[in-house]
Amino acid sequence: MQMPKRVKYRKAQKGRIRGNATRGNTVSFGDYGLQALEPGRVTARHIEAGRVAASHYLAREGRVYVRIFPHKPVSGKPLETRMGKGKGEPAFWTAIVKAGTVLYEVGGIGEEAAKQALLRVAHKMPVRTRFVHRRHSV
Amino acid sequence: MEIATVQGETRQTAGHHANERLRRRGLVPAVIYGHGLPNEYVALSLHDTRLALARMLHVIKLRVDGGEQQYLIKEVQFDHLQQTPIHVDLMRVDVTERVKVRVPLELRGRPRGTLEGGTLVSVITELDVECLLLDIPDGIRAHVEHLGLNEALYVRELTVPPEVKVLNSGNDIVAIVHPPRGTTAAELEAVTEGTAEPEVIGKGAKEDEEGEGGE
Numbered sequence A: 001m002q003m004p005k006r007v008k009y010r011k012a013q014k015g016r017i018r019g020n021a022t023r024g025n026t027v028s029f030g031d032y033g034l035q036a037l038e039p040g041r042v043t044a045r046h047i048e049a050g051r052v053a054a055s056h057y058l059a060r061e062g063r064v065y066v067r068i069f070p071h072k073p074v075s076g077k078p079l080e081t082r083m084g085k086g087k088g089e090p091a092f093w094t095a096i097v098k099a100g101t102v103l104y105e106v107g108g109i110g111e112e113a114a115k116q117a118l119l120r121v122a123h124k125m126p127v128r129t130r131f132v133h134r135r136h137s138v
Numbered sequence B: 001m002e003i004a005t006v007q008g009e010t011r012q013t014a015g016h017h018a019n020e021r022l023r024r025r026g027l028v029p030a031v032i033y034g035h036g037l038p039n040e041y042v043a044l045s046l047h048d049t050r051l052a053l054a055r056m057l058h059v060i061k062l063r064v065d066g067g068e069q070q071y072l073i074k075e076v077q078f079d080h081l082q083q084t085p086i087h088v089d090l091m092r093v094d095v096t097e098r099v100k101v102r103v104p105l106e107l108r109g110r111p112r113g114t115l116e117g118g119t120l121v122s123v124i125t126e127l128d129v130e131c132l133l134l135d136i137p138d139g140i141r142a143h144v145e146h147l148g149l150n151e152a153l154y155v156r157e158l159t160v161p162p163e164v165k166v167l168n169s170g171n172d173i174v175a176i177v178h179p180p181r182g183t184t185a186a187e188l189e190a191v192t193e194g195t196a197e198p199e200v201i202g203k204g205a206k207e208d209e210e211g212e213g214g215e
Helices: A044-058 A111-124 B016-024 B046-054 B184-192 B203-214
Strands: A032-036 A040-043 A063-066 A072-076 A089-097 A102-107 A129-133 B004-010 B027-033 B040-045 B059-064 B067-078 B085-092 B098-108 B119-122 B126-132 B140-143 B152-154 B173-178
Touching: A032 A111, A040 A044, A040 A072, A044 A063, A044 A089, A044 A102, A044 A111, A102 A111, A111 A129, B004 B046, B016 B027, B016 B085, B027 B046, B040 B046, B040 B059, B046 B067, B046 B085, B098 B119, B098 B173
Parallel strands: B004 B059, B027 B085, B098 B140
Antiparallel strands: A032 A102, A032 A129, A040 A089, A063 A102, A072 A089, B004 B040, B027 B040, B059 B067, B067 B085, B098 B126, B119 B173, B152 B173
16 A cells, blocks of 8 residues: 655644645546545545556556645554553554545546446545546636 | 527626625626726626636627627636636627636546556647637547557647647646556555554654653
């Protein structure tokens, strides 16, 4: 599963997800994309599950681009532990997703195949998503 | 070239709140500039603007206060979902003027290389061109059936109308057929392998310092 190679700090504060995506909200690499419609945390497991689902459906045809990366560590306390004694150890890694973020892109395939592949990815995602096309600039 | 008619009205107010009120009324704030004249502030019909943008048109005929004039769509800002236009820049242009625009590139056919397991990757999806206002092509079509594995289509190989000048370098790659990647199992291993926790920047140095200080 994905995680950063090097980090400045092992643990991070929880934070709040505010606002909408102002970057990474266009289809930039492929022809079709999967766009988040609400904010949320997409864990490294979700990302990997989505990648496998798309790659499996496309059967090595076309190309899948994963546009998000789990940069943020989330810590957790072990089971049956009393409260206190400091912050828990890092448990998993997440990508912070805002409404509008393009999560995955596919290219080199037809629209119907892209829709089917990204529908399978959408089922793995913890946020509501929609299928989007690349839009040409004027 | 197709030109859409967009209904509009002049606007006296500007700024965030005034523009938001316009959007609630089904209008899109827009600005008109160019030719050394002062800027004009207008509001376009959202419905007409959406139709024009869906057809990927570059030139619109704006109908304001009974008058009609053609403008070049210079820039469009969209909301965070890239769904609704929230502001449009329009530029004054003459019919005899050469303009620089981006036109979509359309790849036609299935490359030979994909039958051998390759993947067609389009590197450039839009072409920068310079031409007269009324000569702007709807799109440039390129055939890619002849591309084998590791073969690319270059900008210099594209067929464009004679009145259109391409501004991209001739050596730019439009599309390339990549060979098939390694086996899926190997890929999966590469992904799952690795340390359980990332290295912390500066941690080693800090520990050394602390150790020295303690001694």
